[in-house]
Amino acid sequence: MARPTRPPTHGRGRTAGVVGAAVGLAAAGTALGVGLTRIARRRVRAAELGAAGERAAALSAAQLREDDPLGTAGRAADRTALVQADDGVLLSVEEIGPRDAPMTVVFVHGYTLSMASWAFQRRSLAAELATANGHRPDARLVFYDQRGHGSSGRGAPERSTIEQLARDLDTVLRMRVPSGPVVLVGHSMGGMTIMGLAALRPELFGTRVVGVALLSTSSGQLAELTFGLPELLTRVRAAVFPVAAWTMRHRPAFAERTRVLAADLVSMVTRSLSFASSDVDPALGRYVDSMIAGTPVDVIAEFYPALAGMDEIGSLEPLRRVPTLVLTGDKDKMIPMEHSERIVERLPDARYVVVPDAGHLVLLEKSDEVTGALAAFLRRLAAGASAH
Incomplete structure (x- = not known):
């Protein structure tokens, strides 16, 4: 466009x-x-x-959660950081869980939102992932604000692209998750960012990136919505x-x-x-x-x-190498479930979850269902890793 x-x-x-x-x-x-x-x-x-x-x-995303009328804040971040993108923009990052956790889960939020959109998952997922022996979390959770959103900095207008968002995600991984297996979880534009990373760094998928969850997202044709x-x-x-x-x-x-x-x-x-x-x-x-x-x-x-003109259908190929969860609400008006079905057609081994009576912000509207699906997905990944 x-x-x-x-x-x-x-x-x-x-x-x-x-x-x-x-x-x-x-x-x-x-x-x-x-x-x-x-x-x-x-x-x-x-x-x-x-x-x-x-x-x-x-305010920072942490402060926004303190002002949260729903009481979704849960535990405070164990660590906060600013990560400098390749054009100098500072990205705000928050982490929960031990640095030496066997797996790191990176959450990428959607268009016009912030890391605060993951409030319910932030509150509950660490507990859901606690192991039976000592209740030690199986994963470290990493949240960040995309450029121009939340408490992250802004870049030049011409940098407002999926490719730039993918480079930002790559920078967050290099700076905050330099080693160990990573699972990427993206909602809406966050899912598109993950597809952009697959196009930018396909070699990461199946090596560093061991799983992907795509929530209420699309691989393209958004101008037709x-x-x-x-x-x-x-x-x-x-x-x-x-x-x-x-x-x-x-x-x-x-x-x-x-x-x-x-x-x-x-x-x-x-x-x-x-x-x-x-x-x-x-x-x-x-x-x-x-x-x-x-x-x-x-x-x-x-x-x-950038969103309206996006076409990332070809970027799904690297995701065939890793377990993938595709989740959507059955009444999503922003990005209808047909877009998730199109992704599943290209990823026939993906686990597909449709949440009944849920719209685009399914992660907030039906938080228990989303957190449960993510926890089950992460447990399967952890079990698969331990088996090897």
């Missing part, structure tokens, strides 16, 4: 950007059938969301989103103010696209709002073309 270099409507870029963003979001909300009474009942006040966004932008919208509204979205994207990139302060003013609408659409359950705790919605509000609008716009 080409990036426009100037506003599509000459002299009216600011107005068109607001209209584009508002119409696109409103169309999505209408198409998803969310009533005004539900908006009023679950709304997040614009001022509160704005304050949450400012906090999220300024409809987000569950009827055909007419999909055409409206396609027409107005480039204008909104231009505004986010080139008038970020204006777009940020618009996002705060439209907080109720943004929150409504976010929840509709993220969750499938009708009884999602409003606190969970606010938690997601805080993560997204902490991602600058120009970062969101800069990464969108």
Whole structure:
């Protein structure tokens, strides 16, 4: 997807950007059938969301978890670090578990989120992996914020690519996991980052990388997504989103103010696209709002073309060498389960798990199911390693 270099409507870029963003979001909300009474009942006040966004932008992921309304924080990080990417960007890393654990699991989060999206897995997975003899964790857990997200630094706009994210992951592995077997777990854009690493460093798979889990992700064709919208509204979205994207990139302060003013609408659409359950705790919605509000609008716009134009289907070949878990929610509107099925077609030996009544943020919405599937997968890997 080409990036426009100037506003599509000459002299009216600011107005068109607001209209584009508002119409696109409103169309999505209408198409998803969310009533005004539900908006009023679950709304997040614009001022509160704005304050949450400012906090999220300024605080580290650990601090965000301390402010977590769900109490998902669990144990604090055993170690924190800053890893310098190849272009100088500093990536924030947190680790749980002993340095000499027999296996390291690296978690890679999704678009507009942060390492805080793994809050439930962070809280429970170490305990799930405890061995019977002495309750020593079988694995060290490593979490990091992707560039431009959470508390990591930002790079040049032209570096907002899957290839760069893959190089960042490679750097995290070299600096924080220099030896021993590694399992990579990626959600959404995080899964795409892992596929990018497979293209960049295929020799790692089957040697250093001994397992991969891909959650709610895709190998390509994202530009065709409809987000569950009827055909007419999909055409409206396609027409107005480039204008909104231009505004986010080139008038970020204006777009940020618009996002705060439209907080109720943004929150409504976010929840509709993220969750499938009708009884999602409003606190969970606010938690997601805080993560997204902490991602600058120009970062969101800069990464969108890379995601929309991505084609990593050929990058799946190295994953044939390692056990792979593919997991998705059956009601994911952001990246429908057909994208996971396409991955499984290329990885016929993969374990495929479909979580019922779950949306795109299945790791938060159905955390027990996701943590259980990951724990079982990691135990099988550990058993296989010990057998050899």
